[in-house]
Amino acid sequence: MGIFDIIGPVMIGPSSSHTAGAARIGLLAHYILKEQAINAAITFFGSFAKTYRGHGTDKAVIAGILGYSADDPAIRKAFHLAEEKNMNVQIYTSEAESPHPNTVQINLTSINGKLLSLIGVSLGGGRVSIRQINGFECDVSGESYTLLSVYDDQSGVVSLVSSFLAKESINISQMRVFRKGKHQQAVMIIDTDSRVSDTVVQKISLLPIMKSVIAIDPI
Numbered sequence: 252m253g254i255f256d257i258i259g260p261v262m263i264g265p266s267s268s269h270t271a272g273a274a275r276i277g278l279l280a281h282y283i284l285k286e287q288a289i290n291a292a293i294t295f296f297g298s299f300a301k302t303y304r305g306h307g308t309d310k311a312v313i314a315g316i317l318g319y320s321a322d323d324p325a326i327r328k329a330f331h332l333a334e335e336k337n338m339n340v341q342i343y344t345s346e347a348e349s350p351h352p353n354t355v356q357i358n359l360t361s362i363n364g365k366l367l368s369l370i371g372v373s374l375g376g377g378r379v380s381i382r383q384i385n386g387f388e389c390d391v392s393g394e395s396y397t398l399l400s401v402y403d404d405q406s407g408v409v410s411l412v413s414s415f416l417a418k419e420s421i422n423i424s425q426m427r428v429f430r431k432g433k434h435q436q437a438v439m440i441i442d443t444d445s446r447v448s449d450t451v452v453q454k455i456s457l458l459p460i461m462k463s464v465i466a467i468d469p470i
Contacts, residue, residue, distance in 0.1 A: 272373025273299070273308045274326060275470060276355055277315020279381055279393045280369055282467050286361035291316050291333070292341045294356040296349035299373075309342050312355060320470065321377060350382050387438040388429045393470045395424065395442040400455065401463040404430050404437040412439065412455055419451055436462065 281288075293312055295303050303309050310329040311321070317332055319325045325332060333340050351372035359367045370383040381391040384399070391397055398416075402408055409428065416423060422444040430437035447466040456464040 270307050270311045270326070271321040271377040272353065272375070272379050273311035273355065274315040274319070274321035275377060275379045275393055276371035276373065276381070277312040277357065278318065278320060278470050279315070279371065279379070279391065279467065280357045280359060280367065281316050281318050282470070283369065283381075283384065283399070283465055284359050284361055284365065284367045285465065286363055286365055287336070288316055288338050288359045289362050290339045290341075290360040292343065292358040294343040294345050294358075296345050296347065296354040296356070297352035299353050299355055300344035300346070303342075303344075308355075312357065313338075313340055316357065316359065384438065387431070387436070389438050389440055390427060391440060391467065393467065395469055396444070396446050397467040398439075398441040398443065398447045398452070398455075399463075399465045399467065400439045400441075400461060402437055402439070402458075403460045403462070404432075404434050405460065408437075408460060409439065411458070412441070415451055415455055416441070416443065416447070419448070421445055421447060421451070 291313065293309065295308065299308055307326065310326050313329040313333050314323065314326040317336060317338065353373035354370065356370045368385050369381055371379055371381045373379050379393060381389060383389060391399065400412060413423065423441055424444055425442040427440045428437060446468060452464050452466050455461060
């Protein structure tokens with residue numbers, strides 16, 4: 252158990268799960284999209300759906316999508332900031348089964364037409380996990396430097412990407428691969444001890460098999 256499990260994170264709002272965690276999920280969506288969002292459809296499940304107004308969960312998610320952290324007072328005026336930045340927001344609730352009581356689905360459209368759909372869960376103490384990105388099962392915590400690659404599944408991809416990182420002396424701390432099926436699209440999530448530079452991301456992106464390559468810094 253860490254210190255944040257005991258006292259919780261520095262944050263704006265009444266709940267580490269419903270406010271700080273929600274803001275972190277929104278912020279991860281912001282970093283994964285990497286473009287200004289002009290439309291955000293946010294669906295709350297479970298406990299989030301029942302208490303989001305009182306705990307400011309909606310404001311926290313919106314602020315995160317706009318790039319604000321969990322301890323930023325801007326969370327309080329998130330709807331106003333979204334309006335200022337011409338981001339249309341729709342809030343929904345669902346009674347459908349979800350992977351965790353504190354679950355949110357975020358569907359974003361960027362200013363350049365890029366689409367992102369993710370499902371995130373708030374685990375308590377400000378800790379979160381992104382469980383799905385564009386239909387792919389995954390597990391992204393935002394607690395470490397992370398390289399996320401979507402590609403066509405085939406042999407040699409893991410070693411090829413690993414070699415790019417090794418040439419830059421970037422050490423891999425953890426790796427997970429999720430795929431829809433053999434030789435179908437797959438997602439590789441690599442946690443590293445140091446930041447993956449834009450240059451490395453671009454080199455990996457140029458591989459013909461790659462659909463998307465995103466580097467995420469800790470938040």
